[in-house]
Amino acid sequence: MKYWLMKSEPSDVSIDYLSQLPKQTIEWYGVRNYQARNFMRDLMNDGDLAIFWHSSCREPGVYGIVKVEGAVHPDSYQFDPGSKYYDASSTTTNPRWWCVDVKLVKKTKYISITELRKYQELSEMQVLKKGNRLSITPVTKTEWEFISNLLQN
């Protein structure tokens, strides 16, 4: 099993929105970056765990834990001409954008990006690095366990 961090803009999909969905499960639509797509398409597996992160907001940071549910599939929004994620050059026979579904495992206490930056143990964490823009990044087992401990305190 692998560990990930997945960013979401709370004005789009927030942790509270996710927790109010009937199955607390959502398609991780809208990723239009090849590296992030490849993580989902090629490396994610059913049962992988991810940190749910709010970005582009007043209080960026950790808000919960989610789990990958089922298999990777084409992002449905790429075929919807009314969506801002529509991609006219993608076809159903050869889709360009892929994604997974994630299910909420639990809402956690909030840990701010400012706090996370204080820990030497997390100094190599992708999301904390200068210039980081990737919306999906791998998290090491060590980082995962360190953050799990923070969440228990």
Added chain:
DNA sequence: GCCAACGTTGGC
């Protein structure tokens, strides 16, 4: 709202 960082586009 600023702006550094970085990905993508497209002319050559």
Added chain:
DNA sequence: GCCAACGTTGGC
């Protein structure tokens, strides 16, 4: 295949 221009991301 280089690289300048452009667009987007996202913390602050």
